[in-house]
Amino acid sequence: MSSEQLKRQANDIPSSNSLSQPLRENPPKLSGITISLWVLWAVYVYILLLSPTGQIIGGEPVWDIQPHTIQEAFNESVNFYFILPILNGLGINYRIAPWVHPVSQGLFNFAEAWMLMFLPLLLADSQGNKLPKVGFWGLAMFLTNVFLIPYMALRSAALPDEKVLPYNKGLISKVLGLIGLFVGCVSLIWGCIAFPESGNIAERGHYFLTLLMSDRLTIAFGVDLVLFWLFQVILLGDVIPGDSKLRWLRFIPFGGLAIWLLE
Secondary structure: OOHHHHHHHHHHOOOHHHHHHHHHHOOOOOOHHHHHHHHHHHHHHHHHHHOOOOOOOOOOOHHHOOHHHHHHHHHHHHOHHHHHHHHHHOOOOOOOOOOOOHHHHHHHHHHHHHHHHHHHHHHHOHHHOOOOHHHHHHHHHHHOHHHHHHHHHHHHHOOOOOOOOOOOOOHHHHHHHHHHHHHHHHHHHHHHHOOHHHOOHHHHHHHHHHHHHHOHHHHHHHHHHHHHHHHHHHHHHHHOOOOOOOHHHHHOOOHHHHHHHHO
């Protein structure tokens, strides 16, 4: 092989500079949306979990949480999706459901029902295909937006997957949509009329507003519901095709997601 041929072959081999040229021309950037979501996460964690009592909101931070707050959270969890209270109502009393104010229990289960329905939505989200969606969702079922906000931030920084196939909703989506819709409706009814000794609608509304001023668990769930709505709008907006007549569903809090799962 002549020296001239060797030179030509050497010139045909891409150099490290040529390989890195596209990266220099299109370096990965953090978008304003991504940065805003990480800032939102930091604010969320600090205010709701770490800020001292009375600095910004009422209630105790996690590092100074009181026994009665732990007991309240535990009791709400024991009554998850009203399973134990319903069993007690049917005469199955292997364990007695702890009493929780119906407004607090309804709020807790409504938030958990909404989060349940996010699983099929996350699975349909092609933007987050390289993320551990089920893992994020499973953790969010326990700590809601402590993990859902990071998912939204990471997906916003990911490159779109152009090879992804359209997501086909299956039986699981419909089942979770039905469960979520049922539990959500029961939660609203429970909060309004369960345990008549807890007061009428006006008294329960006043109780809820009082909790929003002083109880950190209630404040956190209230913030969670607002963020769930925002993320529902974003995710359904990306998942529902642009020419679909159902795109308006993304703007209906909770119910829009349930209808999309069931249709």
